[in-house]
Amino acid sequence: MKKIDKAKTFLSEQLHLFKCPVCQRSFDALDGYQLSCTHNHSFDLSKKGTLHFLLKPSKSEYSRPMLLSRQRIAKMGFWQPMLDTLYSLIENINGVALDVGCGEGAHSAYLIEKGLAGPVIAFDISKEGVNLGAATYEDIFFLVADLAQSPFATEQFDTILNILSPSNYEEFNRLLKPGGQVIKVIPGKDYLKELRAFQPKENQSYSNKEVKDKFMTHYPKASEHAVRYSVDLNDEEVTDFLNMTPLGWHIEASEKEIVSLHHITVDMVILVGNKPQ
Structure with missing residues (x-):
């Protein structure tokens, strides 16, 4: 078909x-x-x-080469330990899931492989990301859309996935069924610390306190799940790794310095909240 x-x-x-x-x-x-x-x-x-629901042009930093790099990094397993933990936290694997800020869709595709069985809708403002996802994955319905003007009906979703992307909790609560889940993934303090070492000094440290506190304000009974592991990259994967994130776009490092990027720390926090019944 x-x-x-x-x-x-x-x-x-x-x-x-x-x-x-x-x-x-x-x-x-x-x-x-x-x-x-x-x-x-x-x-x-x-x-x-795919459907295109953007009401006005939107600029995105997500070029096709960047998205292809991100896709290759996903396929080599970079995110799998985090996604394995996330999957274990989904209460209704047969419910309707919405992937907010999906990029090229690799996270949802992996969760479907794990057993996520209900309808999965994924959207992003990046047309390039949505087109790449639609060309690659069969079991996800992709949209180009903006969370600020989302094209979704009220109280129809069981699970909202918000993985390293912006949030709108008022909108999330409108979309969720009573008791539905928001699962948000945010960086931990050591997230990609080897890459942050190349940033200006003021950007080398990171705190997720503000983001976490905002989530907890909306979901006071939320649970928090730390995920920490390391990933070894070969030379080609280091190139893709640098291309896939804005943190790597302007790095000018010597061959000796690049060696430090062959072993990457992934430090993340998964926040799980439920809309009140």
Whole structure:
């Protein structure tokens, strides 16, 4: 089945998950490959099986070469220990999951391999990221969208995944079913410390206190799960590692200094909160 037809089938079955980002009304018709709301705002499925819901142009630093580097790093297993822990924390693996700021979709794809079985919708403001994800992974419905004007219906989602991406907790609570989960992944103080060593001195240290405190304000009963491990990279992977994150884009290091990047510390915190019943 072509991607556009697979996406059409998904939309037909899951139309209740979406709302028009222009007028906030529900979508009531899928005519061919065009989705229309009750006020006749329409959005067309692309040949890649994606929908573009951005209401105005959005600049993104995510170039295709950067995203390909990020995808290769994901495929070599860089994030797997963190994602294994995250998967164990999902309360409803058969529920509807929303991946907020999905990039090229590798995190959701791995979680589906682990056993995440319900519908998975992933979105990002980066059209390049969404296109790469849609071209690579079969079981995720990809959208180009903005969290500030999200095209999703109220109280339809069981799990929101917020992995190293911006948050909007008021919007998360609107989207979640009562009792639904927000699972947010943030850096720990030693996250990528080998790479931070190349930054200006004022940027070499990191504190997640402000981000964590904000999460806890919205979800006072949230749980916190530390994940720490190291990853060994070969020369090609070091190049991809430098390309995949803004921290690496402007580094000019000698060959001797680059050796320090062959062994990377991944220090992260997974925060899990539930919308009140």
